[in-house]
Amino acid sequence: MNQRPIFAADDAVVVGASTGGVAALQTFVATLPPQFAAAVLVVMHIGNHDSILPSLLARAARLPVRHARDGDVLEPGRILVAPPDFHLLVARDPDIGSGHTRVLLSRTARENHARPAIDPLFRSAAAAFGPRAIGVLLTGMLDDGTSGLQAIKACGGRAIVQSPDEAQAPDMPESAIRNVEVDRVLPVADIGPALERMLDESLAEARGRPREVPEWVRLENRFAIEESDMETLSRIGTPSTFTCPECHGTLWEMQGQAPTRFRCHTGHAFTERHLSEQQGVAVEESLWSAVRALTEKEKLLRQMAQSALSLGHAQTAADYLQQAAAAQRDGEVLRRLLVAEGHTEQSV
Structure with a gap:
């Protein structure tokens, strides 16, 4: 053929x-x-x-x-x-x-x-x-x-x-x-x-x-084709105070770029606006994780209070219930903050 x-x-x-x-x-x-x-x-x-x-x-x-x-x-x-x-x-x-x-x-x-x-x-x-x-x-x-x-x-x-x-x-x-x-x-x-x-x-x-x-074009193309190294990155950027939201390595600010751009040595790249958005996502995820942890802490403390009460330890049970109420209040404060900021509620 x-x-x-x-x-x-x-x-x-x-x-x-x-x-x-x-x-x-x-x-x-x-x-x-x-x-x-x-x-x-x-x-x-x-x-x-x-x-x-x-x-x-x-x-x-x-x-x-x-x-x-x-x-x-x-x-x-x-x-x-x-x-x-x-x-x-x-x-x-x-x-x-x-x-x-x-x-x-x-x-x-x-x-x-x-x-x-x-x-x-x-x-x-x-x-x-x-x-x-x-x-x-x-x-x-x-x-x-x-x-x-x-x-x-x-x-x-x-x-x-x-x-x-x-x-x-x-x-x-x-x-x-x-x-x-x-x-x-x-x-x-x-x-x-x-x-x-x-x-x-x-x-x-x-x-x-x-x-x-x-x-800068030739060297940035290397990152898209193969893993590059710190030496390559140092020729087109300078270290910044920010960390990569994907791999948590140091981000380097690309020289002479508008809008400002960043790269880490593993190749992840972000403009300022994308970096800000990803940091916002990371903050939101951390806050929802805190809400989930506080909810679980409250439930565990209430379970511990019931166990203590069944053993006749009334004061211990009261202490656990007080801690559970504090965890509940803290979780509700965080939840209200997240909902007020317009974030989508995650399953907790």
Whole structure:
């Protein structure tokens, strides 16, 4: 059986989305023509849950769509989607010529508490494609994708951001607009035609232009591909007073980053906003654990009081009941505080 010939992509469009991303991505892929000249790679924050995103996008797209597989050669006119619980990366393959770029799937540390995450894909595409990479950032909460777009721009590529006014969650587009020299801010329905024009422009402009990858992009890409070390981290960051909410190691503040970002030596990465959110989650979990412990302490003390009373130790039983009442009051104070702050009550 003859295999279909593989035509390597010279250009890549990398797309990131989070909250509200399914509808935005469906609209986006529907605007791409059947003979689209670039490879398209998509990351949406799906975590380790089963994903039917490729089939959802295929209903709207005129291009073939499927989950990316490790080792896939990037081809023009094909849409590859990050599979659950894997970072989707791309890299030049020295074994088959400089014109070929392959997919790398990695289960290295999460970034902004996500795997797959947007920034690792964008940074790897920046290094692999240089001025022939275009980053597209769609709807989402907080500020994922901003660092990745900065890498694409630093390597000579282009950046398109969904108009915040129409985004279901405008945080990610707004962060990119504040911190990146964005080339276009467009409604999703207009992004496909704009990409076609930009690909024609990049073909003319990129000829003969050397692809220079800044050190910070190159070194951060290491964390997404393999476990890096403290020496690598020290070249792009300085130790902070904060600890990683995932592994509890020291966080290093990345140099010259806006918004401020942090990494630990195992590879976890956070922007300030994501770090604050994760610390808030940790505080809430600790407080609910305290409520649960106080509830259990109260129940145990009341049981101990009954046992003491059955043995005729009335004073001991009274002491236990007094301690139980104090634990109950403390638990109720914490519970009221958590509920007043709008936190979802956990089972205790």
